Amino acid sequence: MSExxxxxxxxxxxxxxxxxxxADDDLWxxxxxxxxxxxxAVFIDAEIKRHTVLIQDAREKHNHHNNIENYCREHDIRIVxxxxxxxxxxxxxxxxxxxxxxxxxxxxxxxxxxxxxLVSDLQRDRRQFDKKYSKCYKDGVQLFVLVEEPIKTLNDxxxxxxxxxxxxGRELLDYIHKVKVSYGVRFVFCxxxxxxxxxxxILRGKYE
Numbered sequence: 001m002s003e004x005x006x007x008x009x010x011x012x013x014x015x016x017x018x019x020x021x022x023a024d025d026d027l028w029x030x031x032x033x034x035x036x037x038x039x040x041a042v043f044i045d046a047e048i049k050r051h052t053v054l055i056q057d058a059r060e061k062h063n064h065h066n067n068i069e070n071y072c073r074e075h076d077i078r079i080v081x082x083x084x085x086x087x088x089x090x091x092x093x094x095x096x097x098x099x100x101x102x103x104x105x106x107x108x109x110x111x112x113x114x115x116x117x118l119v120s121d122l123q124r125d126r127r128q129f130d131k132k133y134s135k136c137y138k139d140g141v142q143l144f145v146l147v148e149e150p151i152k153t154l155n156d157x158x159x160x161x162x163x164x165x166x167x168x169g170r171e172l173l174d175y176i177h178k179v180k181v182s183y184g185v186r187f188v189f190c191x192x193x194x195x196x197x198x199x200x201x202i203l204r205g206k207y208e
Contacts, residue, residue, distance in 0.1 A: 052077065053092045053100055054203075057084040065112055071196030086136050087143060091203045105141045108202055110195065114149040115157075119165050119172060126175075133183040143185050144202050150191040 054072060056065075058081040063069070065088075072079050080100060084090060087107030092100050111117045122129060136143040151157065154176065160169035179185045188207070190198045201207045 054079050055090050055092050056081050057088045058082055067192055068196045106203055107141055108144045108146050108199055111147040119162050119167050133179050133185050137183040145187045147189050148192050148195055149189050151189045
């Protein structure tokens with residue numbers, strides 16, 4: 001007999017009906033509980049996906065992060081543009097009244113231009129960066145800086161050289177360590193093809 005489609009959180013008991021099963025059949029009960037847990041997880045994931053919204057800072061240029069937008073389109077993730085206090089992306093959810101409310105206190109600043117963009121930002125106004133990071137810390141926001149640069153560890157920065165700047169990789173590494181220790185900012189590096197997936201893992205609190 002085919003299993004019914006779960007349409008409501010109260011439908012879990014339909015998956016394996018209690019019929020003609022001895023009350024002391026522990027193996028069957030264990031199997032039923034296991035399948036109930038699996039079904040519940042599927043239902044919860046579906047509900048989260050249906051209600052989750054990715055907020056993109058309204059000041060970001062359209063199509064600036066095509067890889068992220070394409071990923072969201074393929075995975076039915078809704079993007080809403082809204083001015084954010086810090087970062088380029090954060091998660092929100094839609095409540096029962098249709099209002100969009102921020103979810104958690106994780107924000108991600110994406111550097112699509114890689115390390116070169118990070119260096120340019122620092123040289124343009126480092127004090128502004130420090131002010132932004134300090135505000136995140138005081139507001140209890142965990143800020144991630146996601147840099148589209150395929151390096152494996154921070155120590156790889158030591159040998160990195162900027163194309164249009166005198167700032168050395170060692171100096172950049174020192175600054176990253178400074179803001180990490182002072183404000184709890186985390187820097188993550190990835191290949192462009194992995195940006196969207198890494199972004200969603202971070203925002204969902206699943207990034208180690």
